[in-house]
Amino acid sequence: MNVVSVQNLTRRYGDVLAVNDLSFTVAAGECVAMLGPNGAGKSTTIEILEGYRHRDGGSVEVLGVDPARATRAWRSRVGIVPQGASDMTDATVRDAISLFAALYPHPRAVDETIDLVGLTAQRDTRLGRLSGGQRRRVDVALGIVGRPELLFLDEPTTGFDPEARHVFWDVIAQLRADGTTIMLTTHYLDEADQLADRVIVVAGGRKVADTTPADLGSRHGNSVRVSWREGETRRDELTTEPTRVVRDLLTRFDGEIPGLEISRMTLEEAYLKLVEEAS
Amino acid sequence: MIRATWARTVYELRIFSRDRRSVFFTIVLPIMLLVIFGSIFGQTKLGHGVRFSQYFVAGMLASAILYSSFQQLAIMIPEERSNGTLKRIKGSPLPPAAYFAGKFFATVLVYVVQAAGLFIIGASAYHVQLPHGMGWINFVWISLLGLLASALLGIAFSSLARDGRAASALASPVLLFLQFSSGVYMVFTTLPHWMQHVGALFPLKWLAQSMRGVFLPAVFAQNEVGHSFGYGETALVLTAWVLVGGLWCWRRFAWVPLDQA
Numbered sequence: 001m002n003v004v005s006v007q008n009l010t011r012r013y014g015d016v017l018a019v020n021d022l023s024f025t026v027a028a029g030e031c032v033a034m035l036g037p038n039g040a041g042k043s044t045t046i047e048i049l050e051g052y053r054h055r056d057g058g059s060v061e062v063l064g065v066d067p068a069r070a071t072r073a074w075r076s077r078v079g080i081v082p083q084g085a086s087d088m089t090d091a092t093v094r095d096a097i098s099l100f101a102a103l104y105p106h107p108r109a110v111d112e113t114i115d116l117v118g119l120t121a122q123r124d125t126r127l128g129r130l131s132g133g134q135r136r137r138v139d140v141a142l143g144i145v146g147r148p149e150l151l152f153l154d155e156p157t158t159g160f161d162p163e164a165r166h167v168f169w170d171v172i173a174q175l176r177a178d179g180t181t182i183m184l185t186t187h188y189l190d191e192a193d194q195l196a197d198r199v200i201v202v203a204g205g206r207k208v209a210d211t212t213p214a215d216l217g218s219r220h221g222n223s224v225r226v227s228w229r230e231g232e233t234r235r236d237e238l239t240t241e242p243t244r245v246v247r248d249l250l251t252r253f254d255g256e257i258p259g260l261e262i263s264r265m266t267l268e269e270a271y272l273k274l275v276e277e278a279s
Numbered sequence: 280m281i282r283a284t285w286a287r288t289v290y291e292l293r294i295f296s297r298d299r300r301s302v303f304f305t306i307v308l309p310i311m312l313l314v315i316f317g318s319i320f321g322q323t324k325l326g327h328g329v330r331f332s333q334y335f336v337a338g339m340l341a342s343a344i345l346y347s348s349f350q351q352l353a354i355m356i357p358e359e360r361s362n363g364t365l366k367r368i369k370g371s372p373l374p375p376a377a378y379f380a381g382k383f384f385a386t387v388l389v390y391v392v393q394a395a396g397l398f399i400i401g402a403s404a405y406h407v408q409l410p411h412g413m414g415w416i417n418f419v420w421i422s423l424l425g426l427l428a429s430a431l432l433g434i435a436f437s438s439l440a441r442d443g444r445a446a447s448a449l450a451s452p453v454l455l456f457l458q459f460s461s462g463v464y465m466v467f468t469t470l471p472h473w474m475q476h477v478g479a480l481f482p483l484k485w486l487a488q489s490m491r492g493v494f495l496p497a498v499f500a501q502n503e504v505g506h507s508f509g510y511g512e513t514a515l516v517l518t519a520w521v522l523v524g525g526l527w528c529w530r531r532f533a534w535v536p537l538d539q540a
Binding site (some may be wrong): 050051052053072073075076078080082084085086087088089090091095099100102103104126142146 | 371
């Protein structure tokens with residue numbers, strides 16, 4: 001069953017097509033990451049799905065409802081972690097989460113939610129006095145306190161230190177184990193790799209890939225990067241025949257090839273290549 | 280809906296009490312003005328044994344209505360729009376009406392504290408006579424209708440500013456001009472005619488005039504425009520502003536930051 005279903009979605013700002021004929025689906029229980037450079041149309045798409053923005057064309061269904069006609073009942077089934085909120089600075093963590101917990105029919109217990117995002121020690125601290133990463137975890141707590149069936153996360157870990165990101169990833173893993181469907185946007189390839197069953201890559205408002213992280217990584221014909229040193233400069237070559245490249249190098253160097261490294265193309269490299277080709 | 284409104288009201292009051300700037304401008308400022316004007320003109324007699332402080336406290340209450348509702352909402356809502364509060368609420372199951380009702384009830388309670396402060400300081404330090412009998416009933420309906428009209432105007436005004444700082448810069452001169460052109464600081468009938476006409480378009484002039492009806496003896500009605508405190512006109516003008524402000528808010532209210540809309 002599809003929780004999200006998008007067909008031929010379009011949205012323009014003036015003359016610019018921010019979202020251009022985008023179609024995709026998200027199945028129940030899936031975790032899908034939307035990747036793309038700044039201005040690719042990720043946030044516009046997510047905000048149309050969340051019911052914040054209108055669309056110019058195409059059809060959208062989220063939990064069986066057109067988000068442009070969102071009802072309160074629908075809102076209580078959808079969790080949203082928006083980008084760049086700095087609200088409720090004078091409220092404590094507990095105040096803020098209790099205030100929103102009371103709006104849902106079957107909320108998670110407030111202390112349990114605070115514990116889940118790792119803010120138990122800060123529960124009586126005002127939001128204005130939290131660090132950036134702690135503040136972001138409050139946003140996540142507010143997104144999940146209503147036990148949503150579908151959770152939207154818009155760049156959830158921007159500004160996190162590596163440890164905080166791993167804590168966050170554990171939270172998401174737990175939500176997934178409970179059956180929550182998750183749709184996130186991110187700039188971090190390792191995050192998509194870690195969390196998502198599927199990645200949708202968008203560039204210039206168009207979908208350029210819709211596949212598993214593993215497949216995206218191996219998309220360029222299982223490309224391998226062979227790199228070596230020539231004098232002071234580092235050279236590299238992307239190839240599907242690494243053995244041939246090494247054989248050629250052996251004929252050019254006497255004995256050891258200086259600084260030889262052979263590595264499989266990373267997800268990040270595959271992604272950058274894909275986005276570069278699309279634009 | 281009732282539970283959600285109650286929760287929002289409690290939350291708004293808690294947050295208000297933690298924000299020193301808001302507490303100062305809405306509660307301390309009118310009392311400070313009463314003390315300043317009371318100290319300078321408090322002994323001046325207006326005839327019939329009435330002191331200027333009696334005239335002035337009516338104007339300060341009318342101003343307090345604007346401070347606690349119009350000013351507070353015209354500044355807080357753009358702030359809450361730019362920092363994502365409104366966007367978060369829009370994405371939650373909270374009924375929008377509960378957000379506005381919570382703001383309004385918090386406003387009423389803040390006004391009650393302001394009015395109590397003005398009554399206590401006025402009566403104990405500047406010989407202000409409190410209303411009695413029908414005076415209280417008039418005081419209550421004028422206050423509630425005035426708060427509602429000014430709150431809706433504040434919400435409508437909030438659409439003009441990108442954030443709290445811009446809103447503050449926009450709202451303060453408007454408020455100051457209204458106070459002068461509505462006869463809060465000076466006797467209304469001594470103002471230039473054009474200013475009287477402008478003032479008469481807005482709620483504050485009518486609030487100040489009908490509040491004078493609450494605080495001054497009936498003979499003072501002779502000094503007003505039309506020789507009456509104009510309760511009927513006040514009710515009409517305020518109701519008209521409730522309708523205009525309400526319509527604007529219903530049609531034009533923006534939940535997402537203006538630069539994202």
